[in-house]
Amino acid sequence: MYIGIDDTxxxxxYCTTYVGTLIVEELLKLGYILEEPRLIRMNPMVKYKTRGNGGVCLKIVGKIGAEDTKKNNSNKNNSNNGTPKNIEYDYKQALEDFNRGNIDYEALSKESNCKSSLKSHIKSLKSLKSYRTTLNPEITEESYKLSKSEYLEVKTIVSSIVEKYTDFDCSTTNPGIVLINSRLTRQKKAILKNYYNSVLTEIVSLDEAEAIIKKVGAEYIKYKKGLGIIGSLGAISSYFSENQTYTYELLAYRENDKWGTERYVIDSSVVEMDKMTYPYTFNNVDNNKNIIAPNTKCPVLYGIRGVSKEILFNAKEIVESENIDKYMIYRTNQGTDHHLRIMNIADARENTGAILSGYISEEFTEITGGHVLIELTDSTGSINCIAYEPTKKFRHIIRELAIGDLITVYGTIREEPYQLNIEKINVVKLNNLYEKVKKCECGGTLKSKGVSSGYKCNKCGKRLKYDEIPKIQIVRNLREGFYEVPPSARRHLSMPLSLINYLPNNLR
Known part of the structure; x- marks a missing residue:
């Protein structure tokens, strides 16, 4: 079963990842087996998005002791709250174990009447000598279908938590839940695969999302306008993408009574963590400033992003902060460039991500606000590309570009004015630039007398025609290679250059 949640x-x-964490807690208590939760970022150009335009997806792959759970629920004197009989398990430790992949499902299922599919599942885990984890997609049940009572139970849990932890007073918050509890045919998987591409690179309408939900046999719950079902389905559809490049994020949450107060995260410890874990973690600091802690009143204390769960556990131990109420590690598409597509300039369209290659065709322009603009041209057309003021020193790189330089630009295309917002560039080949020698052989200075009259030395009076003036090659300060905006100006989906060696990518 797949559960998608967005726009809470x-x-x-509040925070949708916090909602996802609370749901995981409740489902673990009831014996449900889950894969690692996913946090999926979508097209950053969506105007009606919430803070990060990200949806959460949970995947249930089984349930422990389904038969005993039913019996326990029917026993009014039962004190196990629906958990299987004869099981002693510390549910306070469950979330920690889940994050580390250490929930002992064998212990949970001992002396319980598991469904045959779950027994086979546990047997396969034991044969691989990894029975203490169910997080590897290759060894989990592809599509565990819940019974009617289980489905209703899960649906009730999900909807009640969403309703409790959603900012309904905000006019732009329009939550949505999507539930898929059926085996998906190859055709339905293909539909979801295409939908994932759409939510990353296009503006998907509510009607389009509802049509896809109907086609794949899913159910949805809408609150207010219900725009959240677009991202909820998008998060689910990530399972069916051909591009399975991913990273992780460890999200630490605050104790409830501290929500809305100033966060206590020691900046120097974040800097130290970054030094000790880089390049396996990313986007932690910018100019020695801590950027893992948000500035909003949400439950998140901080978030650390990295290429593996193991490095995140180590990073968490280095960061010094106020008490952590709970934490969750999400598998994400952050830092993957999933939103970018290689295309010609003529094919580029507004509100999408693009990788464009071409030549600089105009000198840079400074515009109001400290932004820097350049023009890129290929055989199909031209487009303006902009480095905004918040990109700080990155703008110096843009100013160093010259007419004739061959570059590749990565970024998203704005609708009005129509231009590409630069996320990073690859200077493929620098054009050779020359300047005329303005010194005479005698040591005097050559003064221009006009194009037709040429130059005259102010010391010896020698005259030279314009094309007789020798040229020397200008030494460029810029070097060929990749350049990127600073972490504080980086989009969630943008791949940091530090990850090139650790993730498959389309950088060229």
């Missing part, structure tokens, strides 16, 4: 937060409070 606002810029003032």
């Amino acid at each position: 937060d606002s810029r003032e409070k």
Whole structure:
């Protein structure tokens, strides 16, 4: 079963990942087996998005002791709250174990009447000598279908938590839940695969999302306008993408009574963590400033992003902060460039991500606000590319570009004015630049007398025609290679250059 959730937060409070974490907690208590949760970022150009335009997906792959759970629920004097009989398990430790992949499902299932599919599942895990984890997609049940009572139970849990932890007072918060509890045919998987591409690179409408939900046999729950079902389905559809490049994020949450107060995260410890874990973690600091802690009133204390769960556990131990109420590690598409597509300039369209190659065709222009603009041209057309003021020193790189330089630009295309917002560039080949020698052989200075009259030395009076003036090659300060905007100006989906050696990518 797949559960997608989106659009529960606002810029003032709450967080969809926190909602996902609470749901995981409740499902673990009831004996449900889950894969690692996913946090999926979508097209950053969506105007009606919430803070990060990201949806959460949970995948249930089984349930422990389904038969005993039913019996326990029917026993009014039962004190196990629906958990299987004869099981002693510390559920306070469950979330920690889940994050580390250490939930002992064998212990949970001992002396319980598991469904045959789950027994086979546990047997396969034991044969691989990894029975203490169910997080590897290759060894989990592809599509565990819940019974009617289980489905209703899960649906009730999900909807009640969403309703409790959503900022309904915010006009732009429009939550949505999508549930898929059926075996998906090859055709339905193909539909979801295409949908994932759409939510990353296009503006998907509510009607389009509802049509896809109907085609794949899913159910949805809408609150207010229900725009959240677009991202909820998008998060689910990530399972069916051909591009399975991923990273992880460890999200630490605050104790409830501290929400809305100033966060206590020691900056120097974040800097130290970054030094000790880089390049396996990313986007932690910018100019020695801590950027893992948000500035909103949401439950998140901080978030650390990295290429593996193991490095995140180590990073968490280095960061010094206020008490952590709970934490969750999400598998994400952050830092993967999933939103970018290679194309010609003529094919580029607004509100999408593009990788464009061409030549600089105009000198840079400084525009109001400290932004820097360049023009890129290929055989199909031209487009303006902009480095905004928040990119700080990155703008110096743009200013160093000259007419004739061959570059590849990565970024998203704005609708009005129509231009590409630069996320990073690859200077493929620098054009050779020359300047005329303005010194005479005698040591005097050559003064221009006009194009037709040439130059005259102010010391000896020698005259030279314009094309007789020798040229020397200018030494460029810029070097060929990749350049990127600073972490504080980087989009969630943008791949940092530090990850090139660790993730498959389309950088060229």
